[in-house]
Amino acid sequence: MKEIPLKFQMEYRAVSCKHLPELQADVDQLRAANKIHNNEVFQSYIADFKYQVPEDFPEAKFVIIVAVSKPIAKIQFQYENEAHDVYIGSPYYDSGYTDEIVQESLRKRINLPSELKLVQNLKLHQKLLAVRSGLGVYGRNNLCYVGDMGCFVNLYAFYTDYEGLSDSWEEIKTMKYCKTCNICLNNCPTGAIREDEFVIDISKCIPLYNEIDGIFPDWIPKIAHNALMGCLKCQFICPGNHKAIKGITNLGEMNEKETQMILEGNIPKENVQEVCQKLKFLDPEDVCRKLKMCDPEDFDRILPRLSRNLKAIILREV
Ligand code: B12
Ligand code: SF4
Numbered sequence: 001m002k003e004i005p006l007k008f009q010m011e012y013r014a015v016s017c018k019h020l021p022e023l024q025a026d027v028d029q030l031r032a033a034n035k036i037h038n039n040e041v042f043q044s045y046i047a048d049f050k051y052q053v054p055e056d057f058p059e060a061k062f063v064i065i066v067a068v069s070k071p072i073a074k075i076q077f078q079y080e081n082e083a084h085d086v087y088i089g090s091p092y093y094d095s096g097y098t099d100e101i102v103q104e105s106l107r108k109r110i111n112l113p114s115e116l117k118l119v120q121n122l123k124l125h126q127k128l129l130a131v132r133s134g135l136g137v138y139g140r141n142n143l144c145y146v147g148d149m150g151c152f153v154n155l156y157a158f159y160t161d162y163e164g165l166s167d168s169w170e171e172i173k174t175m176k177y178c179k180t181c182n183i184c185l186n187n188c189p190t191g192a193i194r195e196d197e198f199v200i201d202i203s204k205c206i207p208l209y210n211e212i213d214g215i216f217p218d219w220i221p222k223i224a225h226n227a228l229m230g231c232l233k234c235q236f237i238c239p240g241n242h243k244a245i246k247g248i249t250n251l252g253e254m255n256e257k258e259t260q261m262i263l264e265g266n267i268p269k270e271n272v273q274e275v276c277q278k279l280k281f282l283d284p285e286d287v288c289r290k291l292k293m294c295d296p297e298d299f300d301r302i303l304p305r306l307s308r309n310l311k312a313i314i315l316r317e318v
């Protein structure tokens with residue numbers, strides 16, 4: 001049986017399915033108050049999320065929310081005799097464990113009898129579930145913080161028909177540091193984090209634009225771009241991450257030639273495998289984060305995005 005490597009921390013909570021209507025009510029209230037932005041891309045990610053017992057698994061009794069530590073990564077690009085440390089947000093690179101491994105590890109942790117099921121569900125607002133279960137708390141940047149792992153975690157949700165779990169249910173909580181802290185608000189380069197409203201303005205949130213193809217909107221300041229994919233400005237400096245930030249994964253170095261190839265968006269076939277391997281890049285097409293490492297065969301599809309994002313960081317060209 002495969003297990004999550006020991007260097008990663010894993011925590012979980014179980015929520016009885018009887019709370020699903022309450023979870024859905026949390027989201028419905030937010031929607032009714034017009035706090036869920038109607039940005040098309042954002043809506044395409046969350047439109048079919050629903051807290052309800054899955055139709056094809058009516059025996060489900062609990063939904064288990066799991067957090068597994070996932071440090072951010074750093075890769076050094078050599079360009080015109082200068083070294084540029086470029087960071088990659090935690091969802092976008094392969095750290096060595098897969099959904100299947102998380103699932104198997106969870107089975108073992110909860111001693112799931114072999115005749116019972118554990119079914120992953122990607123169509124849930126996972127942070128809310130994590131916070132409601134008491135596994136984590138919200139930060140002002142709207143991320144979910146789980147103990148010493150900070151917000152550098154992958155979240156996973158699984159339904160199970162196992163009844164031998166205890167129901168964990170809490171009020172929605174904010175991280176205690178946030179009471180007296182404004183750091184992320186002041187450091188967000190686009191003003192997505194707001195003074196007077198807890199829910200961030202996701203239409204201003206950089207990952208919404210740099211995860212996908214396209215030209216960056218010109219209201220994003222040139223100096224805002226800070227990660228090969230995603231954005232780390234509200235996470236790097238957050239006191240809630242002071243322990244987790246020490247565990248950055250070092251992905252090594254891209255030499256001058258490789259950097260140039262990525263900037264030009266043109267990698268000869270014979271180099272693709274190696275570049276792909278070094279970047280350990282996950283397929284961002286799957287926004288629900290199936291954590292499938294980008295296939296070298298498919299790298300052509302991702303390359304324009306990487307090239308655009310790297311140019312924005314190293315050359316400040318957008
Ligand atoms: C859509 C999406 C995005 C969108 C929108 C982000 C967003 N804030 O919604 C974009 C592309 C911008 C994005 C960016 C990122 N994402 Co994202 N994303 C998702 C996805 C698919 C859905 C999120 C969602 O449901 N949003 C809807 C909003 C409404 O939900 P919410 O933020 O929980 O909102 C709740 C609170 O606002 C609360 N609330 C309302 N009022 C109040 C008031 C108070 C006082 C309190 C305490 C709470 C509260 O109620 C809301 C729900 O009812 C999830 C995966 C999943 N299936 O859940 C990953 C996920 C949230 N993303 C993740 C990550 C890591 C990121 C990035 C950090 C990646 C990066 N490095 O760039 C950034 C962070 C941006 C940010 N500051 O939020 C992780 C988060 C891990 C964590 N520790 O929280 C997830 C869970 C993926 C995963 N499985 O690991 N993401
Ligand atoms: S930077 Fe400060 S306000 Fe923002 S999430 Fe972290 S502790 Fe909270």
Ligand code: SF4
Pocket residue numbers: 141187188189190191192193200204205206207231232233234235
């Ligand atoms: S991810 Fe970047 S743009 Fe989005 S809220 Fe955080 S700092 Fe702002």
